[in-house]
Amino acid sequence: MATAASPQIDASFASDTESRWQAARRTLNNALVITRREVNDSFRDWRIMTPILVLTLGFPALSQFGANLMLNFVSQYGAELIGERTIPFLLMIVGFFPISLSLVIALEMFVGEKERRSLEPLLATPLTNLELYIGKTLAAMIPPVLASYVGMAVYMSGLLFGELAWRPQPMLIVQIVLLTTAQALLMITGAVVVSSQTNSTRAANLLASFIIVPMSLLVILESIVMFSAPDAESPNGIFSLWVILVGLLIGTALFMRIGTRLFNREVLLSSSLDVINLRWIGRTFWNHLRGRDRPGLLGWYRQEVFPVLRDLRHPALIVLLAAVAAMLGGWMIGQVSDLRLPADVAGDSATMAANFREWYELGSNPTSVLFAVWQNGRVLLAATLLGMVSFGVMSVVLAILPFGILGWVFSQFGLLGLDPGVFFAALIPHSLVEIPAIFLATAAALRLGAIITRRMRPGQTVGEVWLAAAADAVKVGIGLVLPMLVLAALIEVVITPLVVQAALGG
C-alpha cells in the first residue's frame, strides 16, 4: 500500500493478526511515552512542585499537630468523640488538597499546551486519540495522587506511631484512600472535557469551577457522613461512603466516555467556548426546532416531532424500567415495619372514601385543570433542567419518585387490608395519558442530558449536537407532552371524579 515507506515506519503499526491484548499493550506503551514526558515536565515546574511539597509535607504535619491539639482540648470536656471523628476527617482533607492540584495540572496540560501551540506537533505524530488521552490523563493524575498518598502517610505516621497511638478502623482508611483517588480521577476526566472545549487557560479555569465546586460540596458531604455516623465503625456510615465512591466512579466513567469522544484532533484544534455566539445558538436551535423545510403544522408533526420518538425508544425504555424498579422499591420499603403507615392513621375504608370524595369535590373546578398542568409541567421542566447538568440521571430520579411513592402506597393498602378499588379509580383514568406524557418528557430529558456521552459524526461539534437534542426535547414537550398533560388534567378534573364516585358507590 505504501509507496515509499521505510520498513521501520511500517513495523510500528498494528498488524491484522495483532491480538486485543497486544493492541492494548501497544496503546499503553505509546500513552506512557506521553505520560513520562509530562510527569517529568511537571516535576521541573516550580509552580507545581512548590504547592505539592508544601501540601505533601507541611500541611500534613500541621494537621497532625492540629489533631493532637484538638483531641487534648476536647478531652478536657469529655468530648473525645469529636476528636476521634476529626482525625479521619483531617486525613481526608490532607488527601484532598494535593489532588485538587490535579485539576490545575490537567488544565495546564491540555489548554496550556493549546495556548502555547505545542499541541499541534504532538497531534501530527502517529499517536491515536486514545493514546493521547490516556497518556495525558495519567500524567495529570500521577504527581498529585502520589503527593496525596505521601501526605496521608505523613499525617497518619505521626498519629499511628506518636504519642496518640491512633488505631483507626482499617476499612475507613481504605475508603478514604479510594475516595481520594476516585475524586482525582473525576476531576481530571472532567478537566479533560472542559479543556477540549476551550482555547484559553482563563476560560478553562472559569469552567473548572463547575468541577471544583461540586467536588468541594462532595467533600463536605463525606465529612458529614464521617461525623454523623452513629459510631466510628458504623455500617451505615461506611455504606454511605461506598455509595459515594460508586457515584464518583460512575461519574468518572461518564466523563471518560465524553472525554474519549471529545478528545480528538478535530475538536482540539477547532472548538472554543470562549466566545458565546448567541446568534449562531439561536439560529441553530430554531432551525432544528422548526425544521429546514419550514413545514406546516401537520408537516411539522410528521417531519420533525414523530421522528424524534424513534430516538427516544432507548431512553423511554430506561425510564420505564426505572419507574418499575422505583415502584417495586417503594413497595419493598413499605414492608419495613419502621416505615409502615400506623393503622390508626390510615383509618378505615369509610374514612378513606370520605377523604377521596372531599378531595375530588375540591378539585372539580376549571382552575384545577390549570393547576394540574402547571404542577406536572414544572416538575417535568425541573427534571429536564436537572438532567442537563447530571447526564440525565437526575431527570430520571425526579420523574420516578412518584412511582416509588405509589409503590409504597400500594403496599400499605395490602398491609392495612384496605380496598384498593377507589385508589385505582382515582388514578387510572388520567394516568393513561399522564404517565406516557411523563415517560416521553423524561426520556427526552435523559437523552438531552446524556447526548454528549454519545459518539459524534466527524465535523460535528458538541454545541451542535446538544442544541439539536434540546430542540428535539422542546419539540416533544410542545408537540406532545403539553397537549397530553392538558388532556390528562381535563380527564382528572372531569372524568376521574365520576369514576371515583362510581367506585364509592355513587
Add this chain to the structure above:
Amino acid sequence: MIEAEGLTKDFGDFRAVDSVTLHVKQGTVLALLGPNGAGKTTTVRMMTSILTPSAGWARIAGYDVTTHPEQVRAHVGVLTEQHGLYERMKALDYLDFFGRLYHLDTATRHTRALALMERFGLSDALGRRLGEFSKGMKQKLALVRAMLHDPPVLLLDEPTSAMDPQSAKLVRDAILELRRDARTFILTTHNLAEAQLLADRIGIIRQGRIIAMGTFEELSRRIVGVPMMELRLRLPLNGLKDEIGDLVEVIETGERWLRYQVTDPEATNPALLRRLTGLGVDVVTLSPLQESLETVYLRIVEEDEKTHGNGSLSPN
C-alpha cells in the same frame, strides 16, 4: 506521492477549503501560496490527518487520510505554523521524545538527532533548554523534529520564517538535497522568492480554492502570455532587427539589446544564434525575460478577486 481530489473542509457554515485537487509527484516540491486565511494550513492539516475532510479524499504515500490516519502521520514530517516546542526540555531530550513517538529505536533516535542537529548548526545547543533558544534556532529545531523519522513526505509551513539569511540558506539547501533524495514536499510560504527557487510546481489558493496551479513558467505564461527573450550584443544593433525579422517578432530594442517574443524557444533560439553567428554578430547573453513570481502571484490573485469578489467564503 501526494494526491487530493475535491478536498473540502467546512467548519459549521464556513467553508475553509473548497474542492482542492492536487497531485505532487515523488521527489518534487509543491509550493502553496495564498493570502492569510486562504485555507493553506487547513489543507495541510487535512493532509496530515489532523482534520477530517468534509468531502473529497487525499492519499499520502499511498495511505488514505481518513481511513489510515496513523499511517499517514507516520509517513509525513510536519513543520507547523507555530513551532510549539516544550520550553523546559533540553534539545536532545525533546528529539528523543518525538523519536519515541515515531517508534525509532534508541540508537536511531540518537544518531539521527545528532546528525540533523549538526546539519542545521545546532550541535552546540544539544544540552540547552529550548526556552533559551532564539526564534531561528527554535524554527530549525522544529524542522529537525519534522525530519527526524526520515519521512518520505514533508509538509512545511513557512520553513524559513524567522531565520537569518544564512540559516534560511541551510534550510533551502536541505530541502533541495532531500528532494534529490526523492522526498516529496508541500511548502506553504509567503516568501515568493523562496517558492520560485524551491518549487517544481506552484499552487495559489484563495478563499479555500486553488485558483492557479502549474510550474512557474506555466503560471507566468498564463499572465504574461508568450515568453519574451532578451538578446544582448557586444556592439550596436545596426539594422540587425531587419536581418532577423523573418525568425522572431522583435518587440523592443535598445542600443545594444533587443527583446522578442517566441512561442517555440527550443526551435527558434538555436536558429537565431546560427543566423547571428553567420552574420558575425557577437552575442553577450540570450536569456528569457521573466516576470517575478511576485508579479505573477499578485496578478493571479487580483484576477480572481475581480471574478469572485473579495467577500467571505460561500456558505455551504
